[in-house]
Amino acid sequence: MKQHDIDLSLYLVTGRNLLPHGKSYLTSLEEALRGGVTVVQVREKGADTAEFVEIAKETIALCSRYNIPVLINDRIDIALASGAAGVHLGQTDMPLVLARQLLPPSAIVGVSCTTLEHARKAVEDGADYVGLGAVYATSTKDVSAPGRVCGIAGTCAMLSVLEGTGVKAVAIGGIKSTNLLRTLHGCASPTGHALDGVAVVSDIMTSPEPETAARRLAQTFRAWMALASHGPTGFLVTSEQLAQYTQEGISAAAAALVDTVRRVRPLVHHITNNVVKTQSANVTLALGGSPIMAEAEAEQADLARAPGGLLINIGTVDALDGMLAAGRHANQNGKPVVFDPVGVGATAFRRATAAKLLDTWQPAVIKGNAAEIGALADLNEVKSQGVDSLGGFKDAPDVVRSLARKHRCIVVLSGPTDYLSDGSTVIRLSNGHELLGQITGGGCILGTAIATFCGATSMTAPGTSEGVLVKGDMLLATAAATLALTIAAQHAASREGVRGQGTFLPALIDELAMLTPEAVLRTARIEVETD
Numbered sequence: 001m002k003q004h005d006i007d008l009s010l011y012l013v014t015g016r017n018l019l020p021h022g023k024s025y026l027t028s029l030e031e032a033l034r035g036g037v038t039v040v041q042v043r044e045k046g047a048d049t050a051e052f053v054e055i056a057k058e059t060i061a062l063c064s065r066y067n068i069p070v071l072i073n074d075r076i077d078i079a080l081a082s083g084a085a086g087v088h089l090g091q092t093d094m095p096l097v098l099a100r101q102l103l104p105p106s107a108i109v110g111v112s113c114t115t116l117e118h119a120r121k122a123v124e125d126g127a128d129y130v131g132l133g134a135v136y137a138t139s140t141k142d143v144s145a146p147g148r149v150c151g152i153a154g155t156c157a158m159l160s161v162l163e164g165t166g167v168k169a170v171a172i173g174g175i176k177s178t179n180l181l182r183t184l185h186g187c188a189s190p191t192g193h194a195l196d197g198v199a200v201v202s203d204i205m206t207s208p209e210p211e212t213a214a215r216r217l218a219q220t221f222r223a224w225m226a227l228a229s230h231g232p233t234g235f236l237v238t239s240e241q242l243a244q245y246t247q248e249g250i251s252a253a254a255a256a257l258v259d260t261v262r263r264v265r266p267l268v269h270h271i272t273n274n275v276v277k278t279q280s281a282n283v284t285l286a287l288g289g290s291p292i293m294a295e296a297e298a299e300q301a302d303l304a305r306a307p308g309g310l311l312i313n314i315g316t317v318d319a320l321d322g323m324l325a326a327g328r329h330a331n332q333n334g335k336p337v338v339f340d341p342v343g344v345g346a347t348a349f350r351r352a353t354a355a356k357l358l359d360t361w362q363p364a365v366i367k368g369n370a371a372e373i374g375a376l377a378d379l380n381e382v383k384s385q386g387v388d389s390l391g392g393f394k395d396a397p398d399v400v401r402s403l404a405r406k407h408r409c410i411v412v413l414s415g416p417t418d419y420l421s422d423g424s425t426v427i428r429l430s431n432g433h434e435l436l437g438q439i440t441g442g443g444c445i446l447g448t449a450i451a452t453f454c455g456a457t458s459m460t461a462p463g464t465s466e467g468v469l470v471k472g473d474m475l476l477a478t479a480a481a482t483l484a485l486t487i488a489a490q491h492a493a494s495r496e497g498v499r500g501q502g503t504f505l506p507a508l509i510d511e512l513a514m515l516t517p518e519a520v521l522r523t524a525r526i527e528v529e530t531d
């Protein structure tokens with residue numbers, strides 16, 4: 001068997017030291033094989049050579065009954081002595097080119113990569129596959145040195161290098177059934193080049209029921225694979241949804257969602273800045289949702305179980321641990337996360353915070369003004385002053401489309417015209433009023449509206465949630481939320497008695513509560529551009 005035959009989807013790296021008390025290695029391994037492990041790497045850090053050969057032979061004998069290939073960690077001699085299918089080499093192990101000279105031509109050789117340079121070299125040297133990571137922190141291996149955790153962003157960058165090379169890739173480090181879907185969704189290049197599998201140690205080896213642990217991982221992988229090809233951001237987009245991406249389809253969907261929100265009353269969990277908490281809660285209520293402002297890390301697991309939407313806004317970062325946990329739990333529960341990277345370009349601290357959050361959980365939507373979107377896209381075109389943006393982009397559709405592909409989510413660029421993209425379609429919405437940009441938190445309440453509509457959409461979307469991070473069409477939900485807020489702003493600004501910011505905000509909240517589906521259908525100004 002050679003690399004094109006090997007199924008890397010559930011790659012078990014062994015760790016005998018992690019076995020639960022009373023569980024033998026071979027029993028655990030056999031149960032894991034029954035659960036769906038597709039390849040095994042024997043990783044023995046404490047064993048001497050004789051013991052390593054023995055363990056390798058026993059592993060191969062068992063795995064061959066399940067037709068599963070076995071690779072050896074680090075050691076060419078052990079691979080040769082045991083008759084293993086190949087080796088996995090780290091950056092400080094025997095160089096790949098030398099290993100090839102020693103191994104039979106059919107041997108599978110994998111290489112660990114943490115940086116772009118590692119990935120380029122592995123391709124150049126002819127690796128069959130690469131192990132990318134550590135994606136997350138892990139206690140199985142010491143990855144505390146700077147740069148040893150490459151994160152989702154680093155993994156995506158390495159996947160770009162592999163495009164078109166035929167070199168397969170697995171992610172490794174901290175991968176568990178609870179974050180597998182998020183990992184698979186997030187780890188792909190902007191053109192959609194995705195992982196071929198995941199390598200796991202502790203999630204299987206520490207389990208008293210390795211068969212169940214492996215089956216959970218294998219099933220999630222299979223469900224994701226079955227759906228992964230839909231949509232450039234990794235969200236499931238059906239042909240029915242695509243057919244709705246017209247002016248008429250979007251306004252009809254938005255009008256319907258105005259009623260849906262009121263009917264299902266989504267819980268809209270905010271971790272947002274101190275400046276806008278009250279008005280965000282009032283906007284949620286006016287739209288028909290149910291707001292909760294909850295920041296403590298300890299309450300995030302419970303809150304994520306209630307269906308609805310989550311908004312994370314970094315206007316003031318007082319609850320980083322709460323933000324990290326909230327998004328993680330939301331991903332685990334199929335709850336859409338809306339990220340508002342307020343002022344992300346303004347300070348190094350905000351940039352690092354946003355990067356950390358985006359490496360931990362997968363947003364369904366990122367919403368920002370031109371300066372914020374520019375900062376996330378590494379563009380200097382738009383300047384900022386604090387949290388405010390000065391100017392716009394020459395090619396806004398291209399910016400939102402590219403950023404959506406990079407972060408694998410819907411991107412909204414707010415401004416006099418709002419641009420929304422799922423990485424393919426760009427929707428341009430031209431409703432609103434300048435007063436919305438002149439009140440504090442005008443952008444923040446757009447985030448609130450989006451979380452409310454995305455929450456209601458995920459609660460009412462038909463079909464199963466198997467293999468998807470979030471159910472329902474997040475692009476339509478985001479368009480609907482933007483239209484609801486901007487059309488209500490137009491109504492509020494034209495009300496008798498509204499003379500400026502002070503009178504506008506309460507009028508806006510009233511108009512949100514009174515907004516009708518008919519007003520959306522009548523007033524929405526929508527243009528659609530498809531790739």
Ligand SMILES: Cc1ncc(COP(=O)(O)OP(=O)(O)O)c(N)n1
Binds near residue numbers: 088170
């Ligand atoms: C599939 C896979 N990827 C990466 C590693 C890590 O290998 P290495 O860097 O050699 O570290 P050790 O495993 O030797 O501690 C791996 N083993 N498997």
Ligand SMILES: Cc1ncsc1CCOP(=O)(O)O
Binds near residue numbers: 134138139141201202
């Ligand atoms: C061997 C290795 N290489 C990078 S992270 C890691 C350990 C992964 O273990 P776990 O799956 O328990 O996090």
